[in-house]
Amino acid sequence: MKRVLLKLSGEVLMGGQDYGIDPEFVAELAKEVKAAKDAGLEICLVIGGGNIFRGMAGAAKGMDRAQADYMGMLATVMNALAMQNALEQLGVPTRVQSAIEMDKVCEPVIRRRAERHLSKGRVVIFAAGVGAPYFTTDSGAALRAAEMRCDALLKGTSVDGVYDSDPKKNPAAKRYETVDYDTVLAGNLKVMDASAVALCRDNSIPIVVFSIRERGNLARVLSGQGVQTIVQEEG
DSSP states (O other): OOEEEEEEOGGGGGTTSSSSOOHHHHHHHHHHHHHHHHTTOEEEEEEOOTTTOOHHHHHHTTOOHHHHHHHHHHHHHHHHHHHHHHHHHTTOOEEEEESSOOTTTSEEOOHHHHHHHHHTTOEEEEESTTSSTTOOHHHHHHHHHHHTTOSEEEEEESSSSOBSSOTTTOTTOOBOSEEOHHHHHHTTOOSSOHHHHHHHHHTTOOEEEEESSSTTHHHHHHTTOSSOEEEOOOO
């Protein structure tokens, strides 16, 4: 792999907190990203916003869904800026590109400019999802992975792979080493939302699901050693 997109859920930025951003845990994540970059990879990042505001939750409480989704997009920009700060404190040059233009704090999403940043050894963080409501940051990650021609989409979560049922509720849940896209979609296996999985399938982008909470795990997964599940075409 030469270029990867790392998708982090907003919740991992909370660390041990119930809400918001834990600067110490973000700094630890930044060290993981730096180690991957130092191994020679070009890295794109997409971070969710669920640690600050989740559009679906707002809509469930009676908010207008589109309005709630825009608020969620703004939360992802805050997370992107926090990660940019943590990376640059480690000496990793980083650029944030937002699908909602806000030129005082970050760049707009421009593919050719992002390509240039990557070629110069910068990490590019894509914020604000796809820039439209009714799409999750998973869809944003799949879109950017396809757009930037990434070799894989790495999804760092709180679990160590894809299971046939929820391992927190079913102790006998079986973990897959590899699984194909159609099985994930047909079984509603909750890897990512269906539109994101379909987009990866249509562009032949493998999805690697692993636990980001385990220190050093990103580097192990990139070297092919860590515990992970790879979603890809059979054969």
